[in-house]
Amino acid sequence: MKLFYDTLLSHRSIRKYKKRPVPDRILNKILSAGTRASSSGNMQPYSIIVTTDEKLKEELLPAHFNQSMVTEAPVLLTFCADFHRMRMWLEQNDAPENFDNFMSFMIGSIDATLASQNVALAAEAEGLGICFMGTTLASNKEISRILKLPKHVVPVVGFSLGYPDEMPELRDRLNLEAIVHKDIYQDYSREEITKIYKEKEEEGMKRYKSNPDLKEMIQKTGVNNLAQVYTKVKYTKESHIKYSEDVFSCLEKQGFLN
Amino acid sequence: MKLFYDTLLSHRSIRKYKKRPVPDRILNKILSAGTRASSSGNMQPYSIIVTTDEKLKEELLPAHFNQSMVTEAPVLLTFCADFHRMRMWLEQNDAPENFDNFMSFMIGSIDATLASQNVALAAEAEGLGICFMGTTLASNKEISRILKLPKHVVPVVGFSLGYPDEMPELRDRLNLEAIVHKDIYQDYSREEITKIYKEKEEEGMKRYKSNPDLKEMIQKTGVNNLAQVYTKVKYTKESHIKYSEDVFSCLEKQGFLN
Incomplete structure (x- = not known):
């Protein structure tokens, strides 16, 4: 056990x-x-x-x-x-x-x-x-x-x-301090955001460039960094707006919007 | 450990x-x-x-x-x-x-x-x-x-x-067969529903009658069984419609409905 x-x-x-x-x-x-x-x-x-x-x-x-x-x-x-x-x-x-x-x-x-x-x-x-x-x-x-x-x-x-x-390998995770807030929400400074995502950026770009499909997409779309991979390649606003509509439509059809 | x-x-x-x-x-x-x-x-x-x-x-x-x-x-x-x-x-x-x-x-x-x-x-x-x-x-x-x-x-x-x-004490749970479906959704007969909820009904009513506040509510509203406790006392349609509106309103205010 x-x-x-x-x-x-x-x-x-x-x-x-x-x-x-x-x-x-x-x-x-x-x-x-x-x-x-x-x-x-x-x-x-x-x-x-x-x-x-x-x-x-x-x-x-x-x-x-x-x-x-x-x-x-x-x-x-x-x-x-x-x-x-x-x-x-x-x-x-x-x-x-x-x-x-x-x-x-x-x-x-x-x-x-x-x-x-x-x-x-x-x-x-x-x-x-x-x-x-x-x-x-x-x-x-x-x-x-x-x-x-x-x-x-x-x-x-x-x-x-x-x-x-x-x-x-185990994937990278943000440091606990980036996720946890003491008592109420502790908003981030620009410097803190840069620090929080630094390791993720390095790990992430390495990972995506080692995936042939994503590497091609990254080159085609001319993205420069991991943040752009997320919203120019992987999770575009257009796709998320469509999924939002699809999920609502499913909730309606299945009787959860009365 | x-x-x-x-x-x-x-x-x-x-x-x-x-x-x-x-x-x-x-x-x-x-x-x-x-x-x-x-x-x-x-x-x-x-x-x-x-x-x-x-x-x-x-x-x-x-x-x-x-x-x-x-x-x-x-x-x-x-x-x-x-x-x-x-x-x-x-x-x-x-x-x-x-x-x-x-x-x-x-x-x-x-x-x-x-x-x-x-x-x-x-x-x-x-x-x-x-x-x-x-x-x-x-x-x-x-x-x-x-x-x-x-x-x-x-x-x-x-x-x-x-x-x-x-x-x-550990709470009762529905039998695994009530929760799990093989390959696709296997709909329930009326007899199966009766059987699935039988133990829960007995446990549930015992539990609620041992809670002084709920016991009073149960007597006041004249409910006869656990199913009625759920939707006449604990989770009324009116309360859930209000919570639905409240949650949507929060999603809108916090910028999640664009």
């Missing part, structure tokens, strides 16, 4: 997996650990979709922007905000229905995310690897269709899961 | 704390564990506000619906989606600004929540106790004002932290 901090401090995203499947016994153990996470009013307003079917993973691939791990990992986990189950129970017990509004989505979203982190850590303690996919949110309308989610269920976070076939 | 699953499986919400403060060394250790959680594009778009000042905790008390642990716990942690820090860096590096839209809020919100779960687990591994407070989200506009958050920073989740002065 692993010591606690060994697992907590050694997360890296795993994108290459062995073909070896994840035994049901292990899968159930790590998913059970997920259900022990905190939950608002102990409602557990989330569902976990465990996708191992090859055809379904192929179908999900474009929604996950064709990341190869979607089909190469033995398991995909999709954590959804889910008030459908609870609303069925309310209806059967003559209780007024609720949980079809934005607040309810946020509660389900937070609880699904807390559970997902427990499952991720339990998986890593078992020698498995994971990689969260932000595409779960960006493409949540399309994923809802493929996974046949009923109203009041919306994908929020998800990750690939399997036995690692790589062991990348 | 604790074994991994001992911590992961033994979370209970702690609402009564000893007066003993949390040493800085322990606080920094558990906050550092938070920063090792997964983060979208490794942007770490979150901040953690560590509030120990007695006056500030008094000021936050009504925003947290007067839960006594807000002033009695030695520490309050407020995890915020934060793109303010990153946008300062973008501006200083001549990069197009982004991250002032709903998608960016959601990314920050998910990353803040993942980090919060790491901090919660690290705290519990150190013998500390925590209790998440959904009021962090419901009152995020008022909390933003008190904690002096700049634009593009929004409170998402938070918890009280300290050495436990109680050790409540």
